[in-house]
Amino acid sequence: MQGERVVILGGGFAGISAKLTYPSAILVDEKDFMVVTPRLVEVVENNLPLSHALIPRKVDIKAKVLSIDFKEKKVVTTEGEIKFDKLIIALGYEQDLSRIKGAEKYGIGFTVENVEKIKLFKEGSIVTILGGGALGVELAGALRKRGFTVNLVEAENRLVPYLIPDLSNEIQKILERLDVNVILRAKVEEVKENVVITTQGRIRSDYIIFSAGFSGPKIIKEIGLSNKNNRMLVDKFLRSVDYDFVYGAGDCANFKDGFIPQSAQVSLQAGEIAMNNAIKDEKVEFKPVQRAIVFKIGEDYIGLVKNTIISGPIAALIKSFAIGSLESKVKKVNRFVLAM
Template identity: 45%
Template sequence: MRVLVLGGGFAGLSSLAENREAIVLDSKEYFLLTHRLADVIETGNPSIAAVPYSSKVLRTKVLKVNFKEKVVVTDKGSLSYDKLIISMGYEQDLRFGKSVQKLETLEDAISIRAKLTKAKRVAILGGGTLGVELAGVIQEMGKKVTLVEYQNRLLSFMSKESSDFAFSKLRGMGVEVMLGTKVEGVEEGKVITNRGEIDADLIIAAAGFRGPKIIEEWGLTNKNWRMLVDDYLRSIDFDDVYGAGDCMTTKSFVPMSAQVAVQSGRTAMLNAMGREEKFQYRQMAVILRVGREYFGDFMGKFVKGSLAELAKRYGIYRAIKLVESV
């Protein structure tokens, strides 16, 4: 039985680890540690977020899928499949146009670092993990940072302790944190909100994550461009197609994270191979770094300091080992 996996990120490589005979397709030459993009901006070293793929990953761009004929068309030819796992990651919704710099790729991080050489005032849209870490990094680079968050607290999906700690830490560093603030528009050099205008030389989107546009282009039933799957990660449109990682969700909702992607990649492959295992995810740890301080939620409890740093570094180690293992 031939299983094709579209996308070699956390979910794709986790799928491959369960079935070494599967074929993983990815257009990149490397595995991207997305949670280290802020570190690339800080250091200027792209290698800390890019781990070269092994020969098990076929470097090719997927052009389209013929679900009825069970054929994937790429820029290097066509491949048939018996089972298909789609793990195409995420994209950012840049509804405010080219005045906003996205941050989803290694090239984006390098571009932001270059633009920071000329920028003095930076606005970051989104107070999730990426926005919080990014605000700390850029403030330490000597810029004036304004962090805009629509919710009434930062890190709204994490514990209140983590939210409060992030707010206090960023404010102490000099970051202007605007909570409960809705972005209504963006113009060149200006963010328009329900609480007034923010002048900025560089505007960075750290929110608006959704599934890749190609999911909708392929005609798959989706929610915010994330393909809808059942409890077994099977597409609701095709019995021989599964979804894993950030590009999929269930009717109830599945969060976007590396841990969830790894878990879903494993379950999708096992079910594609014949098992009937319901997908149940568990967020073990969400750890951030602001300045020199590590903190976050570990096993449902707020942690900071050496324990948090150890958990963060262990997560990076596990990610690298995943790439090396396949």
């Protein structure tokens, strides 16, 4: 490893974790801030400035990745070419609405760019949220708190279907107490102006928000990496199935045989493992672990720790600690970058 140049593409959860693991690596990102998605929901809920959801973050090279030449081992960016010996790709995710007819024209993706639009929704409007995962249930609670009529549509037979059924049931009870109209087993077929057409019927809406449709970034496919839904395929060591000097971490990567959950916790774990495997001869298998997950729905906190449901002040404390821990990691990265 001595003298090898390691480049990290992407300064999200996985990227900063990789940088903390090996501070000499070169961190590349086009932005000098990180987005904390749960805080984006708070921005909408409490009409806060967008800066509330952004954590300032330093990078070694501020640039957009345009392409990668794997043969010559160089990254082509808006600021020139960057040579590497080992490469960690941690480019996060994108939201793709193109798969549903009319979604791009009449729907709103939940992105940083769209948050200000959502904050300006007219009072008394009907809002339909498509996707009953973590983001969808928190956003439904936030918009009900603002006084909107809210429909929450999920294609599966329960909310947050990747977690245990008991938690799904408790989350649904909280939302229904808030008068959120939860619609399950409803696959979206088309989005028209002010109407969502699903397998359960038509839903009239003033605004339609997508809290689903997340995939890896398009550039993964464009640079020729093997992928599933634009998530690069990696082996159990997070090594690319195409190149043994390339590793993938975070939401842009997925196991060739299996599935890597898309969450901040898992991305932080992946960044560390990917970097260690890139710089060390002895490889460690990546086994993603969701230690705790907590949702804030209106004024209620509820979550899961080792398959045990938690709620109230304990759940709120865990959620607050998780965000605080992330901010601490970003500050450490900033110090490393400034010291170089």
